[in-house]
Amino acid sequence: MNEFIGFTFIIIGALFDLFGCIGLIRLPDLYNRLQAATKCVTLGTCGILLGSLIIFGLTAAGMKAFLCALFILITSPTSAHALARASHIAGVKLWEGSVVDKLKEDTEKK
Amino acid sequence: MRKGILFLLLLIVWILLVWPFSGGAVDYQSIVAGVVVSFFASLVFGELFTESPHKFLxxxxxxxxxxYIPIFLWSCLLANLDVAYRVLHPLLPIKPGIVKVKTRLKSKSAITALANSITLTPGTMTVEVLDDGYLYIHWIWVKEADVEKATLIIVRRFENLLERIFE
Structure with a gap:
């Protein structure tokens, strides 16, 4: 039973990872790609790790999976923020279909 | 005091990492090693830890x-379904832009948690954080470019809880 639930989680996680990769290819600019990559890969990888936690139970391997999921939840959005901020400062342009860029307006005002 | 809290946190991480309870017997050797390592690590890095240790009590x-955990996980799941929908749709329904929102949270840890939560929830990603409480959010489907209305949609669902947790 535990194995069944665990493998379900792993399959769902792998599916979300796949969606993230498709988004990485299809979306037009860096910021949209970062969105897809961060969200889907975070939940997908956490799903895979949670699945292994359920399969292994409270053993050394299972707790390591839990700890990895926790660290990914903290570090993945932080690194996405760092990348987005750095590329905006470096002047990477938004996709031409973008409707508003408040950050650029405010930087130019100063 | 902040060294003591850091010591406890490090010890918890160490115990989760080595997990000395498997196989029926407790592995005291790893626990003692963890106590020694966490003690010295907290002595060295204690000053760099949190600014307000009393909040841990x-x-x-x-x-x-x-x-907060189930609310966060639920919106995280919604975010993923949202991205999956946009990515798999043949017309690629996106209307991206960077909007500005304002938060009333003050402490650094609270703003960090808010920015991370925004990044992991539907369609939004934090690009820049300013000291005076303004955040610049990249939004994959801009509903409102106005500061006040965008704040209502993006920030309010987390702000009240995060204020109680971190402030």
């Missing part, structure tokens, strides 16, 4: 944090 904060 509030029991209510932990209860609110437990309430």
């Amino acid at each position: 509030g029991v209510k904060r932990y209860l609110w944090a437990i309430l």
